[in-house]
Amino acid sequence: MKKISLSFYALAFLFSTLAYAEDLSSNSLEELMGMESEAKAVVGSRSGSRDFLNSIVPIDVITNSQIQNSGQKKLTQILSYFIPGFNSPTPAIKDGSDHVPASSLRGLNPDQVLVLINGKRLHTSALLHVNDTVGRGTSGANLNTIAVASIDHIEILRDGAAAQYGSDAIAGVINVILKNGNYTNSVSSKIGMNLDGGGESAQADLFYTVPLDYDGYLNVTADVQTQNKTDRAGIDTRDQYSVGDTGGSKTTPLGQPEATNYLLALNSKAYFDNDVALYTSGILNYQDSSNNAYFRTPKDVNSSLYPNGFLPNIKTKMLDYSLTAGFTQDLGSGSSWDLSQTMGSNDFHYYVSNSMNYSMGTASPTSFDAGGLSALQAVTNLDYKTKVSDIKVAMGLEYKYETYKIEAGDRASYAQDSNASAGSQGFPGFRPENEVATSRNNYSIYLDLNYNITPAFLVDGAVRFEDYSDFGSTTNYKLALSYKLHPSLLVRASGSTGFKAPSLGQSHFTSNSTTVVNGVLSATGTLSPIDTFAQALGAKALKAETSEHFTTGFVYKPVDNLSVSTDYFYTKIKDRIMLSTDIAKSAQTVATQALYTARGITQARYLTNAVNTQTQGLDLRVNYLYLLENSANLSFNGAFSYAKTKVLSFNSGANGLAASVLEKNRIENAQPKDNLKLLFNYDLKPINIALNVNRYGAFKDVYNSQVYNFDAQWSSDLDVSYAFTKKFKVALGGTNIFNSSPDEWPNVGSATTGSIVPYSQYSPLGYSGAYYYLRAIYEF
Amino acid sequence: MYVKYFLILLLFIFPLSINAANSENEIKAAVLGKLSHFVKHKSQINNDEFIITVFQDETFAKLLKEKYNNKQINHKNVLVKNVQAMEEINSSDLLYIGKVPQEIQYQLIEYAQSNNLLTISEESGFAQRGGIVQLYFVSLKIRFKINLNAAKKSNLKISSSLLSISTIVKGETK
Numbered sequence: 046m047k048k049i050s051l052s053f054y055a056l057a058f059l060f061s062t063l064a065y066a067e068d069l070s071s072n073s074l075e076e077l078m079g080m081e082s083e084a085k086a087v088v089g090s091r092s093g094s095r096d097f098l099n100s101i102v103p104i105d106v107i108t109n110s111q112i113q114n115s116g117q118k119k120l121t122q123i124l125s126y127f128i129p130g131f132n133s134p135t136p137a138i139k140d141g142s143d144h145v146p147a148s149s150l151r152g153l154n155p156d157q158v159l160v161l162i163n164g165k166r167l168h169t170s171a172l173l174h175v176n177d178t179v180g181r182g183t184s185g186a187n188l189n190t191i192a193v194a195s196i197d198h199i200e201i202l203r204d205g206a207a208a209q210y211g212s213d214a215i216a217g218v219i220n221v222i223l224k225n226g227n228y229t230n231s232v233s234s235k236i237g238m239n240l241d242g243g244g245e246s247a248q249a250d251l252f253y254t255v256p257l258d259y260d261g262y263l264n265v266t267a268d269v270q271t272q273n274k275t276d277r278a279g280i281d282t283r284d285q286y287s288v289g290d291t292g293g294s295k296t297t298p299l300g301q302p303e304a305t306n307y308l309l310a311l312n313s314k315a316y317f318d319n320d321v322a323l324y325t326s327g328i329l330n331y332q333d334s335s336n337n338a339y340f341r342t343p344k345d346v347n348s349s350l351y352p353n354g355f356l357p358n359i360k361t362k363m364l365d366y367s368l369t370a371g372f373t374q375d376l377g378s379g380s381s382w383d384l385s386q387t388m389g390s391n392d393f394h395y396y397v398s399n400s401m402n403y404s405m406g407t408a409s410p411t412s413f414d415a416g417g418l419s420a421l422q423a424v425t426n427l428d429y430k431t432k433v434s435d436i437k438v439a440m441g442l443e444y445k446y447e448t449y450k451i452e453a454g455d456r457a458s459y460a461q462d463s464n465a466s467a468g469s470q471g472f473p474g475f476r477p478e479n480e481v482a483t484s485r486n487n488y489s490i491y492l493d494l495n496y497n498i499t500p501a502f503l504v505d506g507a508v509r510f511e512d513y514s515d516f517g518s519t520t521n522y523k524l525a526l527s528y529k530l531h532p533s534l535l536v537r538a539s540g541s542t543g544f545k546a547p548s549l550g551q552s553h554f555t556s557n558s559t560t561v562v563n564g565v566l567s568a569t570g571t572l573s574p575i576d577t578f579a580q581a582l583g584a585k586a587l588k589a590e591t592s593e594h595f596t597t598g599f600v601y602k603p604v605d606n607l608s609v610s611t612d613y614f615y616t617k618i619k620d621r622i623m624l625s626t627d628i629a630k631s632a633q634t635v636a637t638q639a640l641y642t643a644r645g646i647t648q649a650r651y652l653t654n655a656v657n658t659q660t661q662g663l664d665l666r667v668n669y670l671y672l673l674e675n676s677a678n679l680s681f682n683g684a685f686s687y688a689k690t691k692v693l694s695f696n697s698g699a700n701g702l703a704a705s706v707l708e709k710n711r712i713e714n715a716q717p718k719d720n721l722k723l724l725f726n727y728d729l730k731p732i733n734i735a736l737n738v739n740r741y742g743a744f745k746d747v748y749n750s751q752v753y754n755f756d757a758q759w760s761s762d763l764d765v766s767y768a769f770t771k772k773f774k775v776a777l778g779g780t781n782i783f784n785s786s787p788d789e790w791p792n793v794g795s796a797t798t799g800s801i802v803p804y805s806q807y808s809p810l811g812y813s814g815a816y817y818y819l820r821a822i823y824e825f
Numbered sequence: 826m827y828v829k830y831f832l833i834l835l836l837f838i839f840p841l842s843i844n845a846a847n848s849e850n851e852i853k854a855a856v857l858g859k860l861s862h863f864v865k866h867k868s869q870i871n872n873d874e875f876i877i878t879v880f881q882d883e884t885f886a887k888l889l890k891e892k893y894n895n896k897q898i899n900h901k902n903v904l905v906k907n908v909q910a911m912e913e914i915n916s917s918d919l920l921y922i923g924k925v926p927q928e929i930q931y932q933l934i935e936y937a938q939s940n941n942l943l944t945i946s947e948e949s950g951f952a953q954r955g956g957i958v959q960l961y962f963v964s965l966k967i968r969f970k971i972n973l974n975a976a977k978k979s980n981l982k983i984s985s986s987l988l989s990i991s992t993i994v995k996g997e998t999k
Contacts (some may be wrong), residue, residue: 069847069852069854069855069892070855072855072860072890074856074859074860074990075861075990077852078967078968080852082848082851082966082967083847083849083964085849096849098848106967110964110965227961227962228963228964259953320927490917572876605847617953
């Protein structure tokens with residue numbers, strides 16, 4: 046019965062649309078100027094841009110008007126708003142991970158997504174997520190370093206593409222295209238706050254374009270953002286001054302950090318004779334951000350320096366930039382060349398205040414420079430496209446040079462001057478023995494062929510060879526096919542291999558950190574897998590993760606205003622890199638215990654090629670647009686994603702991971718498997734209403750090897766704007782406007798989990814609740 | 826369960842009239858016909874048909890033939906020609922220039938001006954180089970740049986209503 050009724054609704058839905066095809070020639074010029082053309086994307090094929098109905102691989106495009114109407118001012122928020130399966134939780138009390146989002150696609154890791162700006166590789170963050178968050182053991186690109194006002198549109202390829210773009214393109218590729226010279230200058234501002242207190246924020250941006258000859262342009266975007274903390278912590282049930290004195294008050298804030306961001310973006314193109322063009326693009330982000338570690342109770346502190354305990358403050362300062370410059374020349378007849386150089390860098394520095402080094406007693410300073418991390422990536426690309434007979438040929442060379450550096454903090458931030466805990470509480474500084482300055486290079490060569498066997502049958506094949514100076518070489522392949530069964534129906538399939546090179550951070554990061562395990566503070570050392578100490582525990586030098594992909598689906602566009610696509614995907618990944626479990630000193634031989642003692646730690650861990658997984662699922666997209674009689678537009682975008690990851694096996698060197706419920710859960714269940722988005726936009730000039738109804742599926746978290754379920758969560762975002770003139774618009778809006786909250790932890794008997802921290806750190810929507818804002822934009 | 830609610834929701838929101846999410850080429854094709862209404866030839870063109878000549882862009886020419894089959898522009902039946910060389914252009918009302926090297930573009934513009942043709946293209950810098958109407962897309966919406974001097978050189982008069990919704994471009998001074 047259920048099947049029949051579903052079929053009825055589906056048929057009724059299709060028939061309701063089939064009757065309404067129209068001829069554009071009946072529209073006036075003004076009506077044509079008001080229509081949005083179907084978005085096109087260049088990512089996924091080097092043979093030129095393609096629209097929805099002709100895309101050989103599944104691609105989503107977020108358009109400029111969608112970005113504007115959403116009211117969102119951070120790139121992670123925009124992708125979360127529009128793309129099902131994009132996950133960017135906002136953990137707290139997780140050291141550096143509070144300040145750099147760990148964003149992922151399809152439930153995979155943040156470093157299994159390749160990010161491009163104008164088609165050029167964006168470097169990853171220097172920060173390696175090492176705490177108990179999504180993306181533990183990985184470094185992804187920091188998407189929030191890109192000023193949103195500089196963006197023309199965003200392309201998201203939902204397919205493996207390492208054979209085209211190289212490392213990291215396993216879960217997909219995000220290609221951010223910056224505005225060209227056709228946009229007008231604008232200033233905009235946004236202020237807002239959270240319903241339940243805190244989170245006050247202010248943002249302002251300027252987009253300014255200078256026209257150059259022959260439609261060349263020089264665009265500059267400046268963006269300033271400030272936000273206050275939110276606090277959604279529970280009460281602290283730990284003994285405060287003495288045994289049995291539980292206090293029962295809030296001691297540790299839990300929520301988004303206090304942050305100030307300064308962002309700049311540049312995009313330019315200058316045309317010269319002979320179809321030569323010089324282009325540049327760049328981003329710059331300085332972030333000053335702070336959040337807290339757990340409150341240190343007076344009982345634990347036991348120092349006259351802080352008779353009432355103290356709340357360590359961890360401040361991070363991040364400087365990030367990427368700059369690309371290149372020449373391109375159109376040689377005619379489908380031929381062109383492109384030579385470019387990209388340089389990107391991320392510098393991430395820790396400072397700790399309102400803290401102390403227990404081992405220094407009352408001589409301890411209260412503020413520390415805890416050291417920092419930096420990563421640099423320089424990429425040289427030479428690409429050539431041509432047509433040989435009817436075959437579109439793209440080929441190219443890439444040379445990449447990377448460096449990674451850890452800088453020690455000041456002595457007090459790591460010193461151990463007595464038998465008490467060493468280093469600044471909250472975040473112990475990097476030690477001189479943590480310092481590293483390493484580099485590697487790699488070169489690659491690729492060939493991409495694109496051929497219409499018949500007008501309806503398209504084949505795209507790619508092969509790419511890479512050689513890395515540290516772990517060796519890899520060759521990857523891709524074959525994609527599409528066939529138009531009917532002018533309105535395209536079927537497509539692709540198969541490819543891929544890889545993710547171990548980052549220099551994964552191979553060389555070492556640190557000491559203070560974590561809370563079952564309510565007890567303990568010092569944990571993260572070791573490099575090439576460290577002899579780590580290798581004594583079973584570590585080996587990291588090798589690349591390798592992957593196999595298959596996707597198949599169809600695009601159906603029965604009438605101009607309706608398109609539907611469905612794609613099944615399968616991704617198998619071998620040798621996924623993970624942090625090992627914390628290996629306790631007490632379980633080791635006396636000789637190995639001495640190594641722990643020498644490093645001042647009681648637990649050790651290292652990165653290892655640990656696990657083989659498969660991820661499969663389904664993506665569904667429905668796009669619908671219509672014009673009401675009063676010239677209003679109503680558009681609807683329905684998007685659904687389902688991705689299920691399963692551990693196939695753990696490798697023999699995966700020290701303790703195979704038995705870890707926590708780590709297996711992080712791979713399989715820490716991120717929602719399903720995500721539904723229903724986006725409506727009603728445009729009745731001068732009013733525009735954007736509504737996003739969003740459902741994140743259930744996920745699971747683990748405490749003390751016990752798995753707990755957290756139910757699916759619905760939320761709604763609304764933005765209502767009014768254009769007072771063609772150039773001036775004001776909007777009121779909110780995210781999670783009905784203030785939905787994620788499930789709370791049950792009572793697990795922990796002083797932190799379920800007490801100070803009521804919510805799971807995996808919560809995809811965070812836990813700061815409803816946020817309301819007022820924004821304005823003026824074009825000039 | 827959710828699928829059912831989703832489909833019911835779709836049924837409720839679907840309207841009785843539509844707008845189109847068309848490709849750029851479809852919108853450009855429709856716009857070409859409309860633009861012709863806003864451009865008047867000062868000198869008489871004696872074609873019995875309204876001739877659109879597409880230089881080199883075969884895909885777009887094919888689409889235009891499909892869209893203007895049995896259609897009229899300025900009360901004339903439309904003939905769409907696709908040519909690969911300048912010598913094939915002959916008498917036309919509108920010359921659409923696809924992606925060609927700058928040198929060829931200059932030659933085509935010169936030819937069009939001496940033959941009083943309305944030139945349209947989407948190529949960067951086209952209007953500044955002496956083309957009359959340059960099409961471009963901003964936020965997926967079509968817009969126009971118009972070189973008035975170039976129109977005058979081709980003996981064309983462009984209506985003020987079109988100019989009011991276009992960006993006016995000064996041509997090259999060289």
